[in-house]
Amino acid sequence: MTAKISFQGVGKTFSSRGRQLSALEDITFEVRRGEFLALVGPSGCGKSTLLDLLAGLSAPTTGEILVDGAPVTGPGLDRGVVFQQYALLPWRTAQANVEFGLEAKGVARRERADRARHFLDLVGLSGFGDRYPHELSGGMKQRVAIARSLAFDPDVLLMDEPFAALDAQTRDSLQDELLRIWERTNKTILFITHGIDEAVYLGQRVAVMTSRPGRIKKIIDIPLGSRTETEDLRSDPTFARYRHEIWTLLRDEVVKAQAQEHAADHWGTAGERRPRWHGLARSRPPRRGRRPGPAPTSDHQEAGVD
Numbered sequence: 001m002t003a004k005i006s007f008q009g010v011g012k013t014f015s016s017r018g019r020q021l022s023a024l025e026d027i028t029f030e031v032r033r034g035e036f037l038a039l040v041g042p043s044g045c046g047k048s049t050l051l052d053l054l055a056g057l058s059a060p061t062t063g064e065i066l067v068d069g070a071p072v073t074g075p076g077l078d079r080g081v082v083f084q085q086y087a088l089l090p091w092r093t094a095q096a097n098v099e100f101g102l103e104a105k106g107v108a109r110r111e112r113a114d115r116a117r118h119f120l121d122l123v124g125l126s127g128f129g130d131r132y133p134h135e136l137s138g139g140m141k142q143r144v145a146i147a148r149s150l151a152f153d154p155d156v157l158l159m160d161e162p163f164a165a166l167d168a169q170t171r172d173s174l175q176d177e178l179l180r181i182w183e184r185t186n187k188t189i190l191f192i193t194h195g196i197d198e199a200v201y202l203g204q205r206v207a208v209m210t211s212r213p214g215r216i217k218k219i220i221d222i223p224l225g226s227r228t229e230t231e232d233l234r235s236d237p238t239f240a241r242y243r244h245e246i247w248t249l250l251r252d253e254v255v256k257a258q259a260q261e262h263a264a265d266h267w268g269t270a271g272e273r274r275p276r277w278h279g280l281a282r283s284r285p286p287r288r289g290r291r292p293g294p295a296p297t298s299d300h301q302e303a304g305v306d
């Protein structure tokens with residue numbers, strides 16, 4: 001497989017409250033054409049920043065990002081983004097939400113409708129096209145958001161914790177759905193997650209980031225074969241071995257991220273945003289699907305990451 005995406009010495013520095021904050025440093029790695037790459041790292045290490053740069057929503061301070069050998073200079077239809085929050089238009093039905101981007105692209109009405117139906121079908125929502133967002137569950141809304149991104153037919157799908165707000169069962173079924181879509185469409189997918197289990201289950205490779213400034217610590221091959229054809233893969237000892245390897249790589253980084261948080265607390269430099277659940281835990285519960293807990297047990301899929 002050849003490189004679809006190439007990060008070459010990418011760095012990003014923010015100015016915040018008169019201080020310079022280095023969010024990413026010397027990010028150099030490739031995503032292969034048609035690959036599903038999962039990216040994990042401690043909270044605040046720059047995962048979303050990296051995805052924003054690739055989406056063309058902001059520009060790197062140093063280095064460059066290439067897609068198909070051409071530098072990214074802004075957003076493009078070749079890259080579809082799915083965020084944790086579905087961002088559907090509440091006054092439009094599911095079908096009209098999927099059609100929305102196609103309208104802007106100038107696709108004729110009939111083709112728009114056909115394409116929207118096709119992609120709603122692909123994400124398991126046939127028959128729900130006339131529902132408004134408030135009539136849909138969280139999982140269904142996220143399916144609509146995925147259908148909307150797919151309808152553009154981007155080569156690359158960038159996903160920033162798209163299932164983090166969903167309950168465990170819905171998340172599992174959407175993971176399988178996404179894998180089936182990926183197998184069928186051969187898109188290149190970069191998937192950010194806090195869940196080690198999710199990363200191992202979805203990724204052909206898993207990239208592990210360091211604490212801030214984020215760098216790529218290691219990229220691990222996960223040669224587990226087709227997930228959708230293997231029953232109960234998560235119980236497989238090989239699966240557990242990869243999960244443990246990643247957890248071990250992350251453990252030190254999470255400790256460093258916590259130390260950064262405490263330093264920020266102590267010196268009052270909270271302008272550097274805090275690691276999420278640690279910071280929020282004091283004022284409100286962590287977001288659903290995230291929980292602390294560093295023990296490497298069978299249900300520690302989110303341990304060590306955020």
Ligand SMILES: Nc1ncnc2c1ncn2[C@@H]1O[C@H](COP(=O)(O)OP(=O)(O)OP(=O)(O)O)[C@@H](O)[C@H]1O
Pocket residue numbers: 014015016021023041042043044045046047048049050212271272273274275276306
């Ligand atoms: N626009 C901005 N201005 C200043 N600092 C920023 C900005 N965006 C991000 N940062 C800082 O850059 C660092 C990386 O943030 P980013 O959101 O990319 O991390 P993350 O790994 O995605 O975090 P999380 O896992 O909590 O979502 C953080 O310290 C954050 O506070």
